Amino acid sequence: MITATNGINIAQGVTLELVAIPGGSFMMGSAQTDPDRQDDESPLHEVTVPKFWMGRYSITQAQWRAVASLPKVERELNPDPSFFKGDNRPVENVSWYEAMEFCARLSGHTGQVYTLPSESQWEYACRAGTTTPFHFGETITPDLANYDGNETTEVGSFPPNRFGLYDMHGNVWEWCLDHSHDSYNGAPADGIAWVTGGDSDRRMLRGGSWFSYPRLCRSAYRLDNFPDLRVNLFGFRVVSVPTRTLVTL
Numbered sequence: 001m002i003t004a005t006n007g008i009n010i011a012q013g014v015t016l017e018l019v020a021i022p023g024g025s026f027m028m029g030s031a032q033t034d035p036d037r038q039d040d041e042s043p044l045h046e047v048t049v050p051k052f053w054m055g056r057y058s059i060t061q062a063q064w065r066a067v068a069s070l071p072k073v074e075r076e077l078n079p080d081p082s083f084f085k086g087d088n089r090p091v092e093n094v095s096w097y098e099a100m101e102f103c104a105r106l107s108g109h110t111g112q113v114y115t116l117p118s119e120s121q122w123e124y125a126c127r128a129g130t131t132t133p134f135h136f137g138e139t140i141t142p143d144l145a146n147y148d149g150n151e152t153t154e155v156g157s158f159p160p161n162r163f164g165l166y167d168m169h170g171n172v173w174e175w176c177l178d179h180s181h182d183s184y185n186g187a188p189a190d191g192i193a194w195v196t197g198g199d200s201d202r203r204m205l206r207g208g209s210w211f212s213y214p215r216l217c218r219s220a221y222r223l224d225n226f227p228d229l230r231v232n233l234f235g236f237r238v239v240s241v242p243t244r245t246l247v248t249l
Contacts, residue, residue, distance in 0.1 A: 030044065067102050115239060134218060
């Protein structure tokens with residue numbers, strides 16, 4: 001599938017590439033027949049997601065450093081927090097709060113609103129029209145993703161999905177906006193983040209990491225944790241909704 005892209009210049013030599021994710025409906029969660037299914041992945045339910053833009057890659061250390069140099073909005077940012085160093089590796093060791101500060105600074109710099117994805121946006125984008133446990137099929141192999149390994153890899157090292165997104169399985173867990181909920185009972189069906197009810201002291205992550213077993217890297221798998229936690233497994237990517245034209249500075 002060919003999708004539109006847009007490049008945002010953050011700083012000299014540092015850009016952020018976004019992919020247009022077409023709107024559509026999908027079944028969120030996992031089926032009863034999935035042997036790795038977890039209770040919080042049910043009930044399987046239909047969600048309609050409007051068009052949005054999503055980072056082609058997880059935010060890299062070069063991108064993080066560039067945005068960390070921009071004016072503070074609410075909190076300080078360590079310009080070099082990652083355990084595994086490399087400009088084109090994903091930034092990790094960042095909390096949900098710090099990821100949100102990154103989004104706020106990037107938004108102020110560009111004049112376009114950037115934020116973390118909702119869980120439904122993330123899963124819809126990951127699946128890219130598929131219904132299998134992984135966007136590339138029933139199983140995962142070391143040729144397809146970075147998981148059950150020793151360290152992060154550079155973003156884009158493995159094949160993309162049909163929307164042109166890389167590393168949706170493995171490499172780093174990606175923070176989402178949503179509160180933690182132990183099931184999908186009462187979940188929004190319109191693609192927005194679920195930030196009512198549940199446990200507001202915990203936020204969701206998706207996708208698995210370089211350290212994760214295969215079942216944790218499935219499209220449907222949900223992880224929650226404290227929003228101030230920093231570990232070398234946690235990173236993020238950004239999204240933007242088309243409320244106005246994306247800006248290239």
